[in-house]
Amino acid sequence: MRLPVMLKGPTGCGKTRFVEHMAWKLGKPLITIACHEDMTASDFVGRYLLGPEGTYWQDGPLTKAVREGGICYLDEIVEARQDTTVIIHALTDDRRILPLEKKGELVKAHPDFQLVISYNPGYQSVLKDLKESTKQRFCALDFDYPIARIEADIVASEAGLNQQDAERLTKIAGKSRNLRGKGLDEGVSTRMLVHAGRLMSAGLPITAACQFALIIPITDDPEMRSTLAAAVDACI
Amino acid sequence: MPALRDAFKGPHRENYLRAYARLNGAGYGAAVLRAFEASAPRVAGQVGPDQAIALAADASRIAIKATPRAAGKYLDLCPTMALKLQKAEQFDEWRAMIAAVLKSSPKAVLPLLSRSEMLFDRLGLEPLGAWIQTGLRVAGQDTEQSLAYFQLETPEAQRLLERYAGEANFPSLESGLKSFYTALWRRTPVLREAGPNGPNGPVRRTSFSGGVIQMPSAYSGFRGTEKQLYRAAVAHVGAHKTYGGALFQLGQLKPLQVAVVSLLEDARVETLAVRDMPGLERLWRPFHTARHDGLATAQNLFAGLAWALIDPDFQPTHGWVRKGVDMFHAASGRLHDPAISRQIGNILGNDLGQTRVQFDANSYVVQPAYRDDNLGLWELPADPDTPPPTEELEAPLADLRQTETDENPHDRKQEWSEPETPDVLEPVRKVSADSETGRKVSSLPEYDYHAGIERNDWVSVNAYEPVLGDAGFWGQLKDRHGATLSRIQKAVATSETGKRRKLKQQLEGETLDLDAAIDTAIALRSNRQPDPNVYESITPPPRSIAVHLLLDISRSTADPAGPGLNILDIERDAAAILATTMSQLGDDLSITAFSSSGRHDVRVIPVKTFENPLDEATGLALSGLRPGFSTRIGAALRYAAQSMSGRLRYRKIVLLVTDGEPSDIDMSDPDYLVEDARRAVQQMRSQGIDAICVALGNDAGQRQTEIFGRKSCVQISDVATLPNKLSTFYLRMTR
Numbered sequence A: 001m002r003l004p005v006m007l008k009g010p011t012g013c014g015k016t017r018f019v020e021h022m023a024w025k026l027g028k029p030l031i032t033i034a035c036h037e038d039m040t041a042s043d044f045v046g047r048y049l050l051g052p053e054g055t056y057w058q059d060g061p062l063t064k065a066v067r068e069g070g071i072c073y074l075d076e077i078v079e080a081r082q083d084t085t086v087i088i089h090a091l092t093d094d095r096r097i098l099p100l101e102k103k104g105e106l107v108k109a110h111p112d113f114q115l116v117i118s119y120n121p122g123y124q125s126v127l128k129d130l131k132e133s134t135k136q137r138f139c140a141l142d143f144d145y146p147i148a149r150i151e152a153d154i155v156a157s158e159a160g161l162n163q164q165d166a167e168r169l170t171k172i173a174g175k176s177r178n179l180r181g182k183g184l185d186e187g188v189s190t191r192m193l194v195h196a197g198r199l200m201s202a203g204l205p206i207t208a209a210c211q212f213a214l215i216i217p218i219t220d221d222p223e224m225r226s227t228l229a230a231a232v233d234a235c236i
Numbered sequence B: 001m002p003a004l005r006d007a008f009k010g011p012h013r014e015n016y017l018r019a020y021a022r023l024n025g026a027g028y029g030a031a032v033l034r035a036f037e038a039s040a041p042r043v044a045g046q047v048g049p050d051q052a053i054a055l056a057a058d059a060s061r062i063a064i065k066a067t068p069r070a071a072g073k074y075l076d077l078c079p080t081m082a083l084k085l086q087k088a089e090q091f092d093e094w095r096a097m098i099a100a101v102l103k104s105s106p107k108a109v110l111p112l113l114s115r116s117e118m119l120f121d122r123l124g125l126e127p128l129g130a131w132i133q134t135g136l137r138v139a140g141q142d143t144e145q146s147l148a149y150f151q152l153e154t155p156e157a158q159r160l161l162e163r164y165a166g167e168a169n170f171p172s173l174e175s176g177l178k179s180f181y182t183a184l185w186r187r188t189p190v191l192r193e194a195g196p197n198g199p200n201g202p203v204r205r206t207s208f209s210g211g212v213i214q215m216p217s218a219y220s221g222f223r224g225t226e227k228q229l230y231r232a233a234v235a236h237v238g239a240h241k242t243y244g245g246a247l248f249q250l251g252q253l254k255p256l257q258v259a260v261v262s263l264l265e266d267a268r269v270e271t272l273a274v275r276d277m278p279g280l281e282r283l284w285r286p287f288h289t290a291r292h293d294g295l296a297t298a299q300n301l302f303a304g305l306a307w308a309l310i311d312p313d314f315q316p317t318h319g320w321v322r323k324g325v326d327m328f329h330a331a332s333g334r335l336h337d338p339a340i341s342r343q344i345g346n347i348l349g350n351d352l353g354q355t356r357v358q359f360d361a362n363s364y365v366v367q368p369a370y371r372d373d374n375l376g377l378w379e380l381p382a383d384p385d386t387p388p389p390t391e392e393l394e395a396p397l398a399d400l401r402q403t404e405t406d407e408n409p410h411d412r413k414q415e416w417s418e419p420e421t422p423d424v425l426e427p428v429r430k431v432s433a434d435s436e437t438g439r440k441v442s443s444l445p446e447y448d449y450h451a452g453i454e455r456n457d458w459v460s461v462n463a464y465e466p467v468l469g470d471a472g473f474w475g476q477l478k479d480r481h482g483a484t485l486s487r488i489q490k491a492v493a494t495s496e497t498g499k500r501r502k503l504k505q506q507l508e509g510e511t512l513d514l515d516a517a518i519d520t521a522i523a524l525r526s527n528r529q530p531d532p533n534v535y536e537s538i539t540p541p542p543r544s545i546a547v548h549l550l551l552d553i554s555r556s557t558a559d560p561a562g563p564g565l566n567i568l569d570i571e572r573d574a575a576a577i578l579a580t581t582m583s584q585l586g587d588d589l590s591i592t593a594f595s596s597s598g599r600h601d602v603r604v605i606p607v608k609t610f611e612n613p614l615d616e617a618t619g620l621a622l623s624g625l626r627p628g629f630s631t632r633i634g635a636a637l638r639y640a641a642q643s644m645s646g647r648l649r650y651r652k653i654v655l656l657v658t659d660g661e662p663s664d665i666d667m668s669d670p671d672y673l674v675e676d677a678r679r680a681v682q683q684m685r686s687q688g689i690d691a692i693c694v695a696l697g698n699d700a701g702q703r704q705t706e707i708f709g710r711k712s713c714v715q716i717s718d719v720a721t722l723p724n725k726l727s728t729f730y731l732r733m734t735r
Helices: A015-026 A041-045 A061-068 A082-092 A148-159 A163-178 A190-201 A206-218 A222-235 B002-007 B011-026 B030-047 B049-065 B068-085 B088-104 B106-123 B125-139 B143-150 B155-165 B170-185 B226-243 B255-276 B279-287 B298-310 B319-330 B339-354 B391-407 B409-417 B426-436 B473-494 B514-525 B567-585 B616-623 B633-644 B670-686 B702-708 B719-733
Strands: A005-008 A030-034 A046-051 A054-059 A070-075 A097-100 A105-108 A113-119 A139-142 B190-193 B207-209 B212-215 B439-448 B453-463 B502-506 B535-538 B545-552 B560-562 B588-596 B602-608 B651-658 B689-696 B713-716
Touching: A005 A015, A015 A030, A015 A070, A015 A113, A030 A061, A041 A046, A041 A061, A041 A082, A046 B514, A054 A061, A061 A070, A061 A082, A061 A097, A061 A105, A082 A097, A082 A113, A148 A163, A148 A190, A163 A190, A163 A206, A163 A222, A163 B170, A190 A206, A206 A222, A222 B170, A222 B226, A222 B279, B002 B011, B002 B030, B011 B030, B011 B049, B030 B049, B030 B068, B030 B088, B049 B068, B049 B088, B049 B106, B068 B088, B068 B106, B088 B106, B088 B125, B106 B125, B106 B143, B106 B155, B125 B143, B125 B155, B125 B616, B143 B155, B170 B190, B170 B226, B170 B473, B207 B226, B212 B226, B226 B255, B226 B279, B255 B279, B255 B298, B255 B319, B255 B339, B279 B298, B298 B319, B298 B339, B319 B339, B439 B633, B439 B670, B453 B633, B473 B567, B473 B616, B473 B719, B502 B514, B545 B567, B545 B633, B560 B567, B560 B719, B567 B588, B567 B616, B567 B651, B567 B689, B567 B719, B588 B633, B602 B616, B602 B633, B633 B651, B633 B670, B633 B689, B651 B719, B670 B689, B670 B702, B689 B702, B689 B719, B702 B713, B713 B719
Parallel strands: A005 A113, A005 A139, A030 A070, A070 A113, B190 B212, B453 B602, B545 B588, B545 B651, B651 B689, B689 B713
Antiparallel strands: A046 A054, A097 A105, B207 B212, B439 B453, B502 B535, B588 B602
16 A cells, blocks of 8 residues: 555654664665755755756655655654655655656656655654644554563663663663653663663673763753763662 | 062052052041052062052042942952962952942942952852842842842842852752652652751751652751762652552650651661662662661661661661561561551560660651651641640641741742741842832823824833842742743754845755856856856845843733732743743843833833843842733833834844733723724834734733734633743744
């Protein structure tokens, strides 16, 4: 059916991993576009460039995926400007077309083309929210950090860490997630735990690994850092 | 004098003599002259001869504006300060601080000078400057007030001193403790600073009951480890709340038994907490330092038992302690049951009761310091008239009740309406006498729709000094709206105001710049060097915006808008959040609160002007606003427009927050003021100033739409959501 899919969830909980896994399982090429706020429509669909023989058209990554088929994954779509994201609208309903306005071309999507976007509701703010018209074009999957037991398994296997240390890291992550919206914008993500775990399996003591991989990246507020360090200390 | 000769060489010597002669001739008395003579060479030696010579001019200024005595004091102090400051620039900075005080409040110079050394030692130079500046701004024109501030007699002065000194006490640690508790226990605690004194002397232990945790404002005797101690204390309370059961019944228990049962309960919850978070043990154990094997007093035995229960390495010597430890360990499989504490505690309490060990319930203080006073564990008699079951419990309990009412934030309004309640606002309230007399700042026209004419100079605008409110305003705001603030902070970072510009001939860009592309193509074909800059892009627009926020503080804003809050409380928070947002963006903001009492008295209170930064003084002024009088919207709008007419900004907005339609005591025709306000809005728009209205409440909005037009008017029916929405709305409209 190639329905467009939206993956919702906090950063570092495994959205991108999931898409990669699905692409591998389906045996389809994956084109990932990391969206950012300076992104314009041209960065998606392509633009005219000037060559020795005059101007020529260069397809953007989205156009490429539409023509050749495959999964196009727009990572953190809310980061892109809202007027930019409307270009995907025609791709996400039954038309399945991509109009290249500047080139005057209507690209019909390849039967294997599929659009997946990810979106972090934590980032959601008054300005950075998906338009209702964009939102309603997608089916959605909710992601969150795994439950402690599974998260510990993930950290253990990804980082090559022993189970006990992985559980300690997971507990620490839980403490930081208690502060979500109460001093921290987001809690420590599974990805961060894997980083910390790798450092630990390379021989760094847990306090230093947490400081380096969890606390310093997550906040700039010295007081919050000191609080987190104390919370880490309480867990080990 | 050889010292003099060494200190002032060459031309400096002449300057020195000239300054000396001038001071001598001015006749401030021999003391001043002597002080100069003594201080100048030493200052010259420390920071330089120029500084030393300048002291003469400083001294005569102080002698004229304040007193010769203050000048003498100043000169006496200078060598000490020069020694402390070392560098000439820093010494000059300090001199400038004194000069600033001299300028706005000469009387305060002497008290400031006599405390200068202490203040400097506690604060350091830069925070000292900030403390002085805040003091001057807080006191404004009021000499009494500034005198009191610099004599450290007002609570503000003390509180700000503590804050700027960065000493670790409860106020400075509060937010960190809150986060720490939340992180560990997944619940956001309500932390309060306990009143300074309970009936048994200063409050020395944490106390919790109901939803509130009260902490002493400082722990004495723990210098350097205060932060750890406070953390240990909140972690301990969290353990109680997480692993504790229902309140214990007092029944027939004696104070001694109550103390022992509490102690076991402390150990029980701590043990459980340490099982979950092993690191907590390292947090708690260092505080178990009390003597435990000296005299077998109850206090010592308790301290020993407390230690032995949490530290397996501790070898108890006393039989009673050993018994307690053994019983506790025997029950280690059933620790989740709070009845254990009661069971073991009863037995141990009985044992101790029979050994004639002295226990003085009145002087008993729970050890170690991080533990709470255990009042939160017991079901206490609700009726204060009931005779106290034990002396020990009643006394702190009375204290608890008293401080609870003092500290309850919802009582703010009550404090305003009952001036006899002693609280921190007391000394500040004296200012309000002066803020009763306004100063005329402007005459404005008003439009009469009946006659179809505009009457010039019809309305008088009087500015009133802000009444100063709560020094802790910003901290409380963070408590109430922390989530909103951080959310808005993020949104703010991405919002754009101003005009976009096209950039031609760029190396990168969205589209081809056609002219440049043609030129380059021509260059290519004619074998000349082509210019690669052939694209066109658009600049992110620069921010350029000024907002004048008008807060309606008319009588009707006293209406309730939520539990313990009135409309003005909510407007206040909204204004503060908006101000925070805007100061982060670097936008210009002015906040004026307005009301009116007839056309001769449109009352404006400048909470924050465009020139002043957002700081403590803004918080004080905001929290001091009180509802009263009527709403003459047109005049307020014109006043705001006037204030920003000279500002060079791409967008200028007057944002009005009101809860009702315009009305005033001298106007019975409801349409008159509406028509006038509408006219004011039209005139402003023609000057390029947008007028936007936020109408509060269910009934509001009707007339506002007529005045401002539907697009420029937002109605917010749930008043309590205003703080959140106002900033959101601001971001949206400035996009």
